[in-house]
Amino acid sequence: MKIIEEKQYMDNAKRCALIEAAIQVVAHHGFHGAPIGFIAGVAKVAVGTVYLHFEDKDHLMLDAYRALEQRCLAAVMQNYPPRGDIRQRFSSLALGVIRYFKLFPEEFLFADQFLSSPYRKAVSPNYLPDGEVERILQFFSQGVEEGVFKAMPPTMLLALACGPLIEVVRAHAVGFLYLDEERIARTVDSCWDAIAQEKAPARAGVATAEGDAAQLPAFA
Amino acid sequence: MKIIEEKQYMDNAKRCALIEAAIQVVAHHGFHGAPIGFIAGVAKVAVGTVYLHFEDKDHLMLDAYRALEQRCLAAVMQNYPPRGDIRQRFSSLALGVIRYFKLFPEEFLFADQFLSSPYRKAVSPNYLPDGEVERILQFFSQGVEEGVFKAMPPTMLLALACGPLIEVVRAHAVGFLYLDEERIARTVDSCWDAIAQEKAPARAGVATAEGDAAQLPAFA
Amino acid sequence: MKIIEEKQYMDNAKRCALIEAAIQVVAHHGFHGAPIGFIAGVAKVAVGTVYLHFEDKDHLMLDAYRALEQRCLAAVMQNYPPRGDIRQRFSSLALGVIRYFKLFPEEFLFADQFLSSPYRKAVSPNYLPDGEVERILQFFSQGVEEGVFKAMPPTMLLALACGPLIEVVRAHAVGFLYLDEERIARTVDSCWDAIAQEKAPARAGVATAEGDAAQLPAFA
Amino acid sequence: MKIIEEKQYMDNAKRCALIEAAIQVVAHHGFHGAPIGFIAGVAKVAVGTVYLHFEDKDHLMLDAYRALEQRCLAAVMQNYPPRGDIRQRFSSLALGVIRYFKLFPEEFLFADQFLSSPYRKAVSPNYLPDGEVERILQFFSQGVEEGVFKAMPPTMLLALACGPLIEVVRAHAVGFLYLDEERIARTVDSCWDAIAQEKAPARAGVATAEGDAAQLPAFA
DNA sequence: CATGAATGAGCATTCATTCAT
DNA sequence: TATGAATGAATGCTCATTCAT
Numbered sequence: 001m002k003i004i005e006e007k008q009y010m011d012n013a014k015r016c017a018l019i020e021a022a023i024q025v026v027a028h029h030g031f032h033g034a035p036i037g038f039i040a041g042v043a044k045v046a047v048g049t050v051y052l053h054f055e056d057k058d059h060l061m062l063d064a065y066r067a068l069e070q071r072c073l074a075a076v077m078q079n080y081p082p083r084g085d086i087r088q089r090f091s092s093l094a095l096g097v098i099r100y101f102k103l104f105p106e107e108f109l110f111a112d113q114f115l116s117s118p119y120r121k122a123v124s125p126n127y128l129p130d131g132e133v134e135r136i137l138q139f140f141s142q143g144v145e146e147g148v149f150k151a152m153p154p155t156m157l158l159a160l161a162c163g164p165l166i167e168v169v170r171a172h173a174v175g176f177l178y179l180d181e182e183r184i185a186r187t188v189d190s191c192w193d194a195i196a197q198e199k200a201p202a203r204a205g206v207a208t209a210e211g212d213a214a215q216l217p218a219f220a
Numbered sequence: 221m222k223i224i225e226e227k228q229y230m231d232n233a234k235r236c237a238l239i240e241a242a243i244q245v246v247a248h249h250g251f252h253g254a255p256i257g258f259i260a261g262v263a264k265v266a267v268g269t270v271y272l273h274f275e276d277k278d279h280l281m282l283d284a285y286r287a288l289e290q291r292c293l294a295a296v297m298q299n300y301p302p303r304g305d306i307r308q309r310f311s312s313l314a315l316g317v318i319r320y321f322k323l324f325p326e327e328f329l330f331a332d333q334f335l336s337s338p339y340r341k342a343v344s345p346n347y348l349p350d351g352e353v354e355r356i357l358q359f360f361s362q363g364v365e366e367g368v369f370k371a372m373p374p375t376m377l378l379a380l381a382c383g384p385l386i387e388v389v390r391a392h393a394v395g396f397l398y399l400d401e402e403r404i405a406r407t408v409d410s411c412w413d414a415i416a417q418e419k420a421p422a423r424a425g426v427a428t429a430e431g432d433a434a435q436l437p438a439f440a
Numbered sequence: 441m442k443i444i445e446e447k448q449y450m451d452n453a454k455r456c457a458l459i460e461a462a463i464q465v466v467a468h469h470g471f472h473g474a475p476i477g478f479i480a481g482v483a484k485v486a487v488g489t490v491y492l493h494f495e496d497k498d499h500l501m502l503d504a505y506r507a508l509e510q511r512c513l514a515a516v517m518q519n520y521p522p523r524g525d526i527r528q529r530f531s532s533l534a535l536g537v538i539r540y541f542k543l544f545p546e547e548f549l550f551a552d553q554f555l556s557s558p559y560r561k562a563v564s565p566n567y568l569p570d571g572e573v574e575r576i577l578q579f580f581s582q583g584v585e586e587g588v589f590k591a592m593p594p595t596m597l598l599a600l601a602c603g604p605l606i607e608v609v610r611a612h613a614v615g616f617l618y619l620d621e622e623r624i625a626r627t628v629d630s631c632w633d634a635i636a637q638e639k640a641p642a643r644a645g646v647a648t649a650e651g652d653a654a655q656l657p658a659f660a
Numbered sequence: 661m662k663i664i665e666e667k668q669y670m671d672n673a674k675r676c677a678l679i680e681a682a683i684q685v686v687a688h689h690g691f692h693g694a695p696i697g698f699i700a701g702v703a704k705v706a707v708g709t710v711y712l713h714f715e716d717k718d719h720l721m722l723d724a725y726r727a728l729e730q731r732c733l734a735a736v737m738q739n740y741p742p743r744g745d746i747r748q749r750f751s752s753l754a755l756g757v758i759r760y761f762k763l764f765p766e767e768f769l770f771a772d773q774f775l776s777s778p779y780r781k782a783v784s785p786n787y788l789p790d791g792e793v794e795r796i797l798q799f800f801s802q803g804v805e806e807g808v809f810k811a812m813p814p815t816m817l818l819a820l821a822c823g824p825l826i827e828v829v830r831a832h833a834v835g836f837l838y839l840d841e842e843r844i845a846r847t848v849d850s851c852w853d854a855i856a857q858e859k860a861p862a863r864a865g866v867a868t869a870e871g872d873a874a875q876l877p878a879f880a
Numbered sequence: 881c882a883t884g885a886a887t888g889a890g891c892a893t894t895c896a897t898t899c900a901t
Numbered sequence: 902t903a904t905g906a907a908t909g910a911a912t913g914c915t916c917a918t919t920c921a922t
Binding site for chain 1: 249251252253329332336337338370375379380381385386388390394396397406410414415
Binding site for chain 3: 772
């Protein structure tokens with residue numbers, strides 16, 4: 001049994017290393033500059049090994065994206081207050097996403113290229129894991145019903161609310177901007193203001209949760 | 221003299237056809253699925269001709285991006301009210317960009333992939349033609365001074381304000397959303413709300429200018 | 441009539457320029473580095489013009505070689521003493537060839553590459569213009585009959601006698617050696633010694649004829 | 661261990677086959693007529709394999725030349741009498757070279773084209789492996805000191821002595837001449853006569869060693 | 881005659897994928 | 902499982918040649 005576990009571990013170790021390598025290489029060199037051989041090298045694994053863990057290159061990329069998605073989701077959900085009001089839940093989500101990608105800018109850069117490219121068609125729309133789409137649209141619908149959000153279809157609200165967040169994270173990942181906690185809070189407010197009927201209330205201090213994401217599990 | 225002009229035109233005809241083809245092919249198939257031979261085929265031009273007009277594939281992409289940038293800028297500036305107040309000028313710009321990319325969704329998809337990829341490093345940051353960056357940052361600074369915008373560095377304001385717009389345009393280009401004039405106006409408001417001290421005033425009707433962009437000149 | 445002459449001249453001017461350019465470019469960059477376009481550029485002529493004067497690239501090279509051959513032959517024959525004895529005629533020829541290629545090292549480098557390559561098959565063997573082969577073999581036969589040369593077939597004698605000359609000229613053209621008149625004379629002696637029954641007599645001074653070749657006609 | 665050795669061998673097998681193929685193809689078709697794909701085909705290897713063993717086409721040619729050089733040197737040195745007098749050592753070297761290239765005329769044709777072309781700049785001058793240049797120049801210096809050779813710089817002597825040999829080998833390789841042992845001996849004498857103070861002594865018979873080179877090792 | 885933009889076959893090189901070890 | 906040499910289809914680019922002006 002121990003042997004099996006170890007094997008299992010080995011299995012995952014190489015698989016994870018490959019996913020991590022794929023993300024890093026694509027983030028820094030683009031899909032252009034990411035030959036399988038190079039990724040394998042970065043992962044310190046033989047080329048052939050890639051094909052033991054992934055059907056082909058496309059599946060490596062796809063699986064990398066899905067792993068990233070799961071990891072991000074897990075991180076964001078860590079502190080999610082299921083019973084909070086719309087505003088609290090919204091802030092928690094937005095904060096979580098921003099902090100996650102602040103910590104892992106390469107993952108943002110990977111995801112960004114992935115979703116801009118035709119790979120996008122292979123995953124569910126709206127950058128959300130399969131199951132989550134309905135949940136999030138439901139969240140916006142509820143906000144509209146409660147009169148908190150502007151009266152628009154949830155898909156519009158999602159796009160409008162994500163916008164400021166994504167652009168700010170991109171500017172950070174690209175090095176055009178540095179995101180401190182102050183700016184992160186401001187960004188969350190902007191996301192809120194973009195879709196809320198009433199402007200976000202003035203904030204006093206900012207609760208820090210920065211280090212949290214560091215305890216995340218490795219890629220699945 | 222007529223002959224010369226005609227030649228001039230022919231010259232540009234091939235160059236433009238190639239740029240147009242590059243945009244279309246990359247938009248639909250990604251950089252992955254955009255071999256020079258295929259692009260040349262779409263442009264109805266021989267492979268060798270590509271290298272008569274562009275140094276190499278990278279320069280074709282770069283020049284395509286720059287042409288797109290110019291064309292978009294020209295379109296947006298068509299109705300720009302230089303003497304309007306901040307709000308009027310902001311709306312004009314945002315409206316212009318959204319309407320342009322609504323008309324030319326492939327250009328958005330091209331630009332999006334281009335800017336997500338390492339190609340980004342080859343052009344000025346913040347998706348703006350070289351000269352325009354200062355002008356736009358200056359615009360935001362003025363808004364802050366006048367107390368119209370939230371007190372933040374212009375780079376932050378730019379990112380926050382562009383966010384909703386970009387995400388909505390992407391959702392449209394990808395087919396996840398249809399952008400009618402009503403939604404366009406709502407999006408402009410969201411962009412405004414994301415960075416303004418006061419929420420955008422309620423609007424009555426929307427002036428249509430849809431067809432205008434159709435008279436744009438071909439690529440330079 | 442004057443117009444015709446002028447045309448004739450123009451004709452030849454471009455043709456000569458192209459041959460000259462071909463020789464220079466091939467000498468310095470090899471056949472590898474000698475695209476038609478580059479040669480045309482060096483000759484300050486449009487690409488298309490090449491095909492007005494030469495059937496194709498191979499014929500340009502062939503014609504260049506033949507022109508070179510003729511020019512060299514003319515230069516060598518300038519001071520040839522038809523009534524001299526074997527030794528005098530031999531020295532005149534050898535001296536002539538060495539001095540010619542000392543003056544025009546690029547022509548040597550061109551000819552050398554030309555004759556080493558399969559182009560060789562297109563011209564008569566033994567680096568000699570069509571008509572000259574028999575004459576020169578006849579010369580060696582006579583030398584053998586007179587007991588001046590070692591008893592060997594003329595083709596062997598030709599190869600043996602040319603050897604030192606060619607190697608020395610190559611070393612000069614390549615910059616491995618500088619050929620002054622003293623060394624040229626020594627080389628002629630070596631060529632003689634390689635095939636003669638008796639060693640070349642000790643020489644006193646050396647007659648100079650260096651500048652002569654400068655008055656050569658342009659390429660035909 | 662055996663497995664490793666076998667692998668080692670396989671490695672070299674492809675490498676050697678490619679070098680051999682490069683030499684054959686270039687000898688017969690020139691650098692012009694030697695596309696990588698064709699060479700790979702002759703070597704019965706896939707195109708991609710070439711780039712597993714050589715950086716690029718230029719390096720294949722360079723490595724082929726160097727292998728040829730080593731192989732020739734090894735063959736020539738097989739019977740070299742280090743303690744013989746100048747004349748004996750000279751004859752041994754000249755004989756060795758001629759016999760080697762008589763056996764492997766394609767190698768001569770390859771080397772000839774290689775050294776005539778700008779590739780020449782990539783290897784040491786005077787067609788000699790890096791370390792050997794000094795040794796051979798030293799040999800000529802000694803000959804001059806002993807009063808055996810004409811009083812000239814060793815570089816001149818080298819060129820003069822090699823001349824007859826090279827031209828005769830070329831004539832043989834090209835099919836203009838057939839080199840039997842008699843003619844080979846005559847050639848060696850001519851090389852000697854070209855640079856010696858006294859003519860080569862009349863010879864009686866010729867020792868045959870023809871087959872020897874056949875036992876040479878494959879390319880390194 | 882002269883031009884040089886346009887052509888497209890041909891070439892060097894890369895890289896996803898396989899398979900013998 | 903893991904390896905990495907081998908493969909060959911696919912790609913970017915070149916260049917001899919043509920032809921409309």
